[in-house]
Amino acid sequence: MALDRIDYELLRLLRKNARMPNKDLAERVGVAASTCLERVRRMREAGVIKGFHAELEPDAIGCNLQAMISIRLVVHAKTQVTAFHDHLLQLPEVLGFFHVAGANDFLVHVGVADSAALRRLVLESFTTRPEVAHVETNLIFEFRRNTDLPTTPPHAIRLADER
Missing domain, CATH: 3.30.70.920 (Lrp/AsnC effector binding domain/regulation of amino acid metabolism (RAM) domain)
Incomplete structure (x- = not known):
């Protein structure tokens, strides 16, 4: 599955907060809520998004x-x-x-x-x-999870950088 810059931005936002409401996700990336919902569904079905997990205090x-x-x-x-x-x-x-x-x-x-x-x-x-x-x-002694995407291809420049 080919990902574009909007998909990468959605992944970046979901990695930081997987419970972000669809309405807020759509607003942050500048697409309609229905488009956002469809993109996230498509990435889940393709296996790009493997799951959503609760971060627990050990x-x-x-x-x-x-x-x-x-x-x-x-x-x-x-x-x-x-x-x-x-x-x-x-x-x-x-x-x-x-x-x-x-x-x-x-x-x-x-x-x-x-x-x-x-x-x-x-x-x-x-x-x-x-x-x-x-x-x-x-x-x-300590564990911290990095919530940023590990890599971002050049063609998937963050939308925030374009504004």
Whole structure:
């Protein structure tokens, strides 16, 4: 799906506030509300917009400690990678993960109540897995999400810059 500058502006606004009313979105990008609604629907159906998520305060839900766990697999066979991927999706402590290239194979972002829960998670959910060769845990002191779009093609200059 080809995106134009209006689509990119809609994505930029939704990334900052996914609950922005359609009327306000349309007004900010200078299109009719019906046009805006159709563009967002089209981007959702095409998979450009994969979902809308609530940003939660970790401490408020009992995630008093967060960590990034680096995992190195024994073998890089598709079956082992898929098995570990599926395992991660089953763990409620896993907030997100990356399958990466380099010295490690996975970077796993976890949230737990305390250091005892982190230790238990690592020992019971990672080191016992036959496909895991190495585990390294790094505590996270602070996490901030960047709400800007990571890249904007030159043809999709922000509408605000044109005004």
